[in-house]
Structures are given as C-alpha cells and as structure tokens.
Amino acid sequence: MKRVRSLNARGWGIVAWAATVVILASMIIVARAGDGKAGQSKALTGEDLYKISCNRCHAERYAREFTPAQWQTLMTHMRVRGNLPATQTKKILKYLQEESGN
Amino acid sequence: MNIHFRTLGVWAAGSLLGLAWAARATALSDEDFNAMKEQLTRQAQRIEQLEKLQAAPTNTAGVVQPIHPMPPVGLGATHNFLMVGDAEVQFRRVEGQHGAFTLADFAPIFLYRASDNVLFEAGFDIRLQNGSTSLLNGRTHDSGAQTSIGLSFAQLDYLLNDYVTIVAGDMVLPLGTYSERAAGWLNKIPNDPLPRDLLPGSGIGVQLRGTIPLDMSGQLFSYAVYGVNGPSSMDGSGAATTLDAGSNAVPNLDLGGNVGLQSDGTTGNLHGSPSGGGRLGWFIPWKAHYDLELGVSGQSGTWDDAGNRRWSAGVLDAALHLSPYFEVKGEYIETRQETDDVGTLRPRGYWIQVAYKLAGLDLDLPLINDLELVNRYDVLDDDMGTKTHRYTVGYVYYFSNTLLFEGDYNFVHSDDPAQAHNDVVFQLAYGF
Numbered sequence: 001m002k003r004v005r006s007l008n009a010r011g012w013g014i015v016a017w018a019a020t021v022v023i024l025a026s027m028i029i030v031a032r033a034g035d036g037k038a039g040q041s042k043a044l045t046g047e048d049l050y051k052i053s054c055n056r057c058h059a060e061r062y063a064r065e066f067t068p069a070q071w072q073t074l075m076t077h078m079r080v081r082g083n084l085p086a087t088q089t090k091k092i093l094k095y096l097q098e099e100s101g102n
Numbered sequence: 103m104n105i106h107f108r109t110l111g112v113w114a115a116g117s118l119l120g121l122a123w124a125a126r127a128t129a130l131s132d133e134d135f136n137a138m139k140e141q142l143t144r145q146a147q148r149i150e151q152l153e154k155l156q157a158a159p160t161n162t163a164g165v166v167q168p169i170h171p172m173p174p175v176g177l178g179a180t181h182n183f184l185m186v187g188d189a190e191v192q193f194r195r196v197e198g199q200h201g202a203f204t205l206a207d208f209a210p211i212f213l214y215r216a217s218d219n220v221l222f223e224a225g226f227d228i229r230l231q232n233g234s235t236s237l238l239n240g241r242t243h244d245s246g247a248q249t250s251i252g253l254s255f256a257q258l259d260y261l262l263n264d265y266v267t268i269v270a271g272d273m274v275l276p277l278g279t280y281s282e283r284a285a286g287w288l289n290k291i292p293n294d295p296l297p298r299d300l301l302p303g304s305g306i307g308v309q310l311r312g313t314i315p316l317d318m319s320g321q322l323f324s325y326a327v328y329g330v331n332g333p334s335s336m337d338g339s340g341a342a343t344t345l346d347a348g349s350n351a352v353p354n355l356d357l358g359g360n361v362g363l364q365s366d367g368t369t370g371n372l373h374g375s376p377s378g379g380g381r382l383g384w385f386i387p388w389k390a391h392y393d394l395e396l397g398v399s400g401q402s403g404t405w406d407d408a409g410n411r412r413w414s415a416g417v418l419d420a421a422l423h424l425s426p427y428f429e430v431k432g433e434y435i436e437t438r439q440e441t442d443d444v445g446t447l448r449p450r451g452y453w454i455q456v457a458y459k460l461a462g463l464d465l466d467l468p469l470i471n472d473l474e475l476v477n478r479y480d481v482l483d484d485d486m487g488t489k490t491h492r493y494t495v496g497y498v499y500y501f502s503n504t505l506l507f508e509g510d511y512n513f514v515h516s517d518d519p520a521q522a523h524n525d526v527v528f529q530l531a532y533g534f
Contacts, residue, residue, distance in 0.1 A: 057288065076213075
C-alpha cells in the first residue's frame with residue numbers, strides 16, 4: 001500500500017501562498033472586467049491622481065488642512081518618499097492649492 | 103431763506119455756463135465735427151472689441167475657473183518650513199506580566215523647502231522609556247523615566263529633473279516599502295512586522311531615485327539605487343555572535359552600521375567597503391482605490407572590519423487595494439550573512455496583512471463606519487535555532503482621518519520561551 005505523505009509546515013506555507021496569489025489574481029481580473037474603463041487612456045486630472053496616489057499609503061489628507069505654500073513643500077516630500085512622477089505631482093499640487101481655500 | 107437764494111444763485115450760474123458752452127458747441131467748424139465723429143467711431147469699435155473679449159471667458163468658466171483664487175505667481179516666498187509627524191501613547195500587557203503604559207512617543211518631521219527643487223527633511227523619534235538606577239549592591243533597578251532622542255533620518259533631496267532625484271544624508275532605505283511608509287498614524291498595527299528586524303531602517307550615503315509614468319492611466323515605474331556605509335560588526339570580527347556586558351551571547355551583526363567616525367575620533371569606514379542597494383517598483387492602478395504595487399529590492403556589502411564577510415538582503419513587496427475599504431499587503435525578506443565560525447546564516451521571514459474598513463458594508467452606523475478590522479501573520483526565522491510565528495487580530499477606530507485608536511491581540515509561538523508570550527496592545531496615534 002502506498003503511503004500518503006502529509007504536508008509539513010513548509011508545504012502548507014507554499015500552498016497558502018499559492019492560494020493567496022490565485023485568489024488575489026482572480027479578484028483583480030474580476031474587478032478589471034467589471035470596470036468598463038479598464039485599459040482606457042484618458043488624461044487624469046489632479047483630483048483623479050489625488051484619489052489614486054495619496055490613499056494607497058495613508059488616510060486622506062484634506063486640501064484645507066494646509067496652505068498652498070505648505071502643500072508645495074509637502075508634495076515635494078511626497079514626490080521623493082511616495083515615488084510620484086513629476087508630472088503627476090504638479091497636477092496634484094495644483095488641485096490641492098486650488099482647493100485649499102487659503 | 104438765505105439757503106434758497108444761494109442755491110438759486112448756483113443754479114443760475116450753472117445755467118449761464120451751460121448756455122455759454124452750448125453757444126461754443128454750435129460754433130464748431132465742420133473740420134472739428136468730423137474729427138469728433140471719427141473719435142466716436144473709434145471708441146465704439148473699441149467698446150465692441152472689449153465686449154467680445156469679456157464674453158469669451160464666460161464660455162469656459164465652468165471648466166477652468168478655480169474655485170478659490172490662486173496665489174500670485176512669482177510673488178510668493180521660495181522658502182518654506184513645515185513640521186509634520188505623529189505622536190503616540192501605548193498601553194501593553196504581556197501574558198504573565200503587569201500591564202502598563204509602555205510608550206509615549208513624539209516623532210516630528212521637519213521639512214525645509216529651499217526652492218522648487220531643494221528639500222531638506224529630518225525625522226526624530228523622541229520617547230519616554232523606563233529609567234535605570236544603580237544600587238549600592240552593584241545591581242540596577244528600573245525606576246523613573248528617561249527621554250531618548252533618536253534621529254530617524256536626515257536627508258537632502260535635490261530634484262535634478264523630472265526623472266532623477268539625488269538624495270544624500272541619513273536616508274530611509276527603500277528595502278521593501280514598510281520603512282518609507284511607516285509612522286504611528288499610518289501603521290494599522292502598532293508594532294513592526296517581525297522580519298523587519300532583519301533590515302536596516304536607514305543608512306548614511308547617497309541615492310538616486312525617480313519615477314517614470316508608463317501610460318496615461320497612472321501606471322508607474324519607480325527606481326532607486328544607492329550606496330551606504332552598510333552594517334557593521336559589534337566587536338569587529340566576523341563571528342556570528344559576541345558577548346554583551348552581562349556575558350550573554352548576542353548577534354554580532356550591527357544593522358545600524360557606522361558613520362565613518364571611530365571611537366578614537368579618527369574618521370574612516372570601519373570595514374572600508376560600502377554597501378550598494380536599490381529597488382524597482384511597478385504601480386498599476388485601474389481606477390481610484392483599485393491598484394496593485396509590486397517591488398523587488400536588495401542590498402549587499404561587507405559587514406566585518408576586515409571586509410571579508412558579506413551581508414546581503416533581498417525583499418519582495420506587494421500591496422493591493424480593491425475599493426477604498428479593502429487592502430492586503432506584505433513582504434518576503436531574506437538575508438545572507440557570511441560568518442567566520444558558522445558558515446553562512448540565512449535569516450528570513452515574511453508578513454502579510456489584510457485590512458477591511460466596515461464602512462464598505464454601508465450599514466449607516468457611525469461607530470461601525472469608522473472601524474477597520476486588521477489581521478496580520480508574520481514569521482521570523484533567525485537561522486540560529488529560533489523561529490517565531492505571530493498572528494495578530496485587531497482594529498483601528500478613526501476619530502478623524504489622522505486620529506486613530508488601535509487595539510490588537512498578538513498570538514505568539516516561538517522556539518524561544520522568552521519570546522513565546524501573547525500580548526495585547528492599545529495605541530492612540532495622531533498624525534499632524
């Protein structure tokens with residue numbers, strides 16, 4: 001009779017990681033399929049980029065929390081720390097300065 | 103009565119003057135009349151042009167007109183100083199010990215922008231910690247509190263152009279993404295993932311970094327390449343362990359590295375050869391709050407004084423957002439440490455964290471809507487006989503976007519009995 005080998009901790013770890021990757025990949029595919037805009041190339045506005053970029057690392061900071069000059073300093077910091085490209089940084093900065101109300 | 107006479111007098115004088123001017127007007131020659139006619143025609147044309155110009159912006163006002171007036175270009179100050187950062191207070195109870203407020207932390211970040219392309223930034227960690235008193239019998243006893251001040255980073259950023267930034271100083275290292283995005287109000291769980299202990303948080307040196315947009319949908323490619331002094335040896339040798347003041351064996355690798363200033367006041371890198379490292383990242387958004395980020399990073403260099411033993415690290419990082427409410431992220435970290443006595447050690451580990459904001463359930467309950475549930479699983483294997491697994495279940499309650507109250511329970515399993523204690527942590531964190 002052939003002996004059935006049970007998985008050790010390493011084996012279970014590999015299985016868990018593989019399952020996680022498969023689940024996440026399928027979630028991405030489903031989410032992309034459900035989004036009619038997927039693949040469209042439309043110029044993103046400062047507001048679009050603000051929503052895409054800022055919230056992925058921290059809770060939303062509202063435009064009125066800082067003055068236009070402070071936003072310029074903060075966005076320079078975020079361009080370096082948050083890996084934002086120059087063009088997007090300028091658009092987000094313009095949006096935040098216009099909305100800052102100062 | 104006098105007033106009436108005076109008013110009548112003024113009126114009469116005005117009438118006479120008017121008649122006089124009228125008489126002069128009738129006396130205009132044809133030449134003067136034609137000149138005035140031409141002038142009136144020109145003025146009418148100018149008014150018509152001005153009206154056209156005035157009408158033009160109103161057609162696009164809804165598209166480009168800012169809600170609030172923009173600051174005048176060229177008149178603002180070029181220098182700006184700003185302090186941001188965070189502060190925390192933490193309560194912790196470890197299984198079998200007393201519970202206590204274990205941490206009061208103030209971590210300011212100073213940002214000084216000298217111009218459009220020069221920024222100096224420095225972060226500090228100022229915290230209260232338990233004090234230690236020397237007793238007459240030669241022993242020590244924990245009592246009171248002391249304040250420690252640590253320099254987390256101090257770096258100068260020069261934006262050379264749209265694609266290259268030069269960074270110099272004590273830099274936060276882009277090994278994975280955790281260190282660069284860590285702060286009390288950013289982390290959903292107060293303590294760091296276990297395998298982050300395998301990596302240096304910062305290093306002294308120079309870095310080139312930048313980000314290139316790949317298409318108009320927001321897809322990005324980022325890079326960073328750097329040279330730093332790198333880790334060093336506690337006792338200078340390449341042995342895996344060394345003895346501390348209490349004759350206990352402790353790891354000999356010092357990830358804090360050295361700053362080129364020796365204890366005798368002379369300068370020079372203790373091991374002579376710097377470490378090199380970098381990160382490549384790929385960010386793929388498909389709409390706001392739906393994105394995937396993947397990264398690979400690493401660092402390598404010698405760590406003993408003789409410069410014969412190499413220390414290397416590799417990190418894979420990933421983060422996924424599916425809606426404003428769901429986030430999963432993690433890192434796999436593997437290091438290699440060559441030693442004089444036990445060959446090459448391979449300390450490694452990983453962590454994965456899943457978080458869900460209950461606002462996504464749309465229950466219209468304020469308390470529930472401000473709550474986020476968090477789970478994390480992290481593993482650390484030091485390759486010297488100790489493997490630790492930790493599972494954390496917790497929550498984040500958002501009083502505001504930057505004021506958070508976190509609570510977590512950690513289930514800890516470890517080969518080291520000293521580490522195998524569950525604990526509960528509560529933390530109030532504020533980002534400013």
